[in-house]
Amino acid sequence: MSQPPSQQPPGGFGAPQDWEPEQQWEPPPAQPGAPPPAQSPPIPLTPPAQPGPYHQPAGPYQQQPGPYGEPASPYGEQYGRPGPYEQQPGPYGQQPGPYQQQPGPYDGYGPYDGYQGGGPQHPYPYPYAAPAVEEAAPAPIPPGGGFFKGRRALVVAVGVAALLTIGGGSYLVLGGDDAGAKDKKESAGGNGAPEPADSPSAGGSDGGESGGGAGKSGDLNAGRADGEAEIAFVTMNDVDLPRSGVDAFGPWLAGDTVVRAMYKQVVGYSVADGRKKWTLPVSTEVCSATLQPSAEGKIVIGVKDGLSEKAECLDLRMIDLKTGEVGWKKTLRTGEGFNSLTDFTLTISGNTLGAAGLGNSFGFSMTDGKQLFKGPVRGCKPFAFAGGPKLLAAAGCPTDDWNKPKQRLQEINAATGKAKWTYQAPEGWEIDKVFSVSPVVFSLKQSQEKKWGVVALNEDGTERSRIQGGKDKFQPRCGGTFVVLGENLEGCTGVAADQDTFYMATESAKPGGPNEVVAFDLDSGKAKWRSPSGGDSTIMPLRMEGGKVLAYRAPTWEKGGVLATIAPSGGAPKTLMKFQDATAQTESTFYSPRMVYDDGRFFIASGRVSARNDEEEMETRTMMAFTR
Incomplete structure (x- = not known):
């Protein structure tokens, strides 16, 4: 570790304190000029709670909520499988940032407090009822200007004034630069950075512990009971990281390779034993990535355009997941003036x-x-896309009153950018999160009055229904990297959809406790059935799998997690994979985890990696793989 210790807690401890928001569900008025949907008026619904159901003992450092607070939960985003997409919102769901959220123009509005782009809950570690841990004082603020430096500081200075005129309704999110001392030394001036080699190296160290017994912890399957999934491998961090840790992207799957991107490298591992197949070094920090690969097994990452504090996330690299080869490069152009931020x-x-x-x-x-x-x-002007089988764009329109934003959602032709249809959100309501692009299901929020609702659209963009949640509280979770004046629409878990039904997880009655999955009819918006989690912890839908809801039930302190399916007709979750009780605590330590399941293999990986010192940094587990 080249810098002072991170403020983020290692492992799974130190979740934010739970508190109840005062927001209320109040579905938006009908789309202007459109007839009301053919169903009874929606029943009030309580919006997603903040910061989430998992209460854990305080760790040695104070938890730093991801600047993006989007629903990336204990369940994180669904990375990694190439198409076809199964009614899942695609890409971005990237990782939480290292610093505590700074207030923006919509300061302190309940489920959206500390959450860039609004919506559900903060990401944080998994929920298990761990023994009490004595809380220590937070780590000191790093020297060198603290959180407000360079470009981010300028955002603070001009943000509110600019939002009065731009009319986009996008949120101001502030945070600190992660540049470490090594980066500063390497940067002689300006934003210049050495050109990366962009050529992967083959093989390398195994990067971790294999299920067969290699690694410090010996045989990872020594405590495996009958019926429990086998641990294929656990990867360990082997990179000297900046002082505040770094975001980690992926995992993505392509054939027999699982890929992750973190800091200044992208690595492909064997799905069988976790050994490195290739390593692609980049000269600057990886700062963004697509959530899903293309059908051909390609992803695009964003890397910073320099090493200085003023470096921006503008340089793109297309990467072949199977080989690690870079296919093309592109530098994005920002707008002028305030839009350049x-x-x-x-x-x-x-x-x-x-x-x-x-x-x-x-x-x-x-x-x-x-x-x-x-x-x-x-x-x-579009400010965010949602991908998958359709390409949706959220756009902000000019307004004279920033308290009454004007926004719209469009399906656009992915080849030409031309709109196929336009849904105009009611005045004062903003496009929040896209839960599914096919069928189109998304949330709207009204920040000033602290309201939130879920809407389904027909194929032509007209309103199909408004979800009627009754008195339940819901907890979809979406995660993302630190984004300045932009927004991630996607990457939500705790939700899934097929052509007829929308599935959403309720908030548990007690932190980390059992909850339910509720199915809603997309034509009427009414609840069809409820499925209890079936255990002592929270269950969250991940996506559709073979016509069924694929869901993950989090581990407890003594019980491993469960990957399960729920039939479209309802009923109890059916276990697909039972993870080992003996390694439940290891399974619980992945911070803001990202998960992917394919062909009997389940991968869970940290969305952010940091530690308190050099020794712990190199002992940090970054990914765990199970197989049936």
Whole structure:
């Protein structure tokens, strides 16, 4: 570790204190000019609670909520399988940032407090009722200007004034730079950075512990009971990280390779034993990535355009997951003036990469990186995309009153950027999160009055229904990296959808306790059935799998987690994989975890990696793989 210890707690301790928001569900008024949906008025619904159901003992350091607070839960985003997409919102769901959220123009509004882009809950570690741990004082603020430096500080100074005029309704999110001392020494001036080699090296160390007995902890399956999944491997961090830790991206799957990106490298591991197949070094920090790969097994990462504090996340690299080879490079162009401060978020739809930030949006060919379209820079401007089988764009329109934002959701042609249909959100309501792109299911929020609701659309963009949640509290979770004046629409867990039904997890009655999955009819918006978690911990839908809901039930202190399916007709969850009780605590230590399941293999990986000192840094587990 090249810097002072991180403020983020290692492992699974130190979750934020639970508190009840005062927000209420109140579905938005009907779309202007549209007839009301053919169903009874929705029943009030309590919006997602903040910060979430898992209460854990305080750790040695005070928990730092991800600046993105989006629902990335104990369940994190669904990374990693190439298409086809199964009614899952695609890409981005990236990782939480290292610093505590700074207040923006919508300061302190309940379920959206500390959450860039609004919506459900903060990411934090898994829920198990661990023994009490004595709380220590938080780590000191790092020297050198603290959180407000360079470009981020400028955002603070001009943010509110600019939001009065831009009309995009995007949120101001503040945080600190992660640049370590080594980065500063390497940067002689400006943003210049050495050109990366962009050539992967083959093989290398195994990077961790194998299920067969290698590694410090010996045989990882020594305590495995009958019926429990086998641990294929556990990877360990082997990189000297900056002082505050780093975001980690992936895992992505491509054939017999599972890939992760972290700090200044992208690594492909064997799905069988975790040995490194290739390592791709990059000269600057990886700062963004697509959540899902393309059908051809390609992803796009964003890397900073320099090593200085002023470096921006503008340089793109397309990477072949099977070989680690870089296919093409592209540098994004920001807007002018205030719009130049934005970060871009990335998504894939078919053969198109969508990149959007405040003031600028683009579509690029995944084949060769050529620009396919550029979004409008005047009037209603897209600020975020959601990908998968369809490409959706959330756009902000000019307004004279920033308390009454004007936003719209559009399906756009992924090859041309032209809109196929437009859903105009009621005045004062903002596009929040896209839970599914096919069918289209998304949430709206009204920040000033602290309201939140879920809407389903027909194929032509007209309103299909508004979800009627009754008195339940719900907890969809979405995660993301630190984004300046942009927004991630996707990457939510705790939700899933098929063509007829929307599935959403309720908040547990007690932190980390059991909850339910509720199924809603997409034509009426009414609840059809409820499925209890079936254990002592919380269950969260991940996506659809073979016509059923794929869900993950979190581990407890003594019991391993469970991967289960729920039939579309309801009923109790059916166990697909039971993870080992003997390694429940290890399973619980992944911070803001990202998960992917494919063909009998389940991968869980940390969304952010940090530690208190050099020794712990190199003993930090970064990914765990199970097999049936």
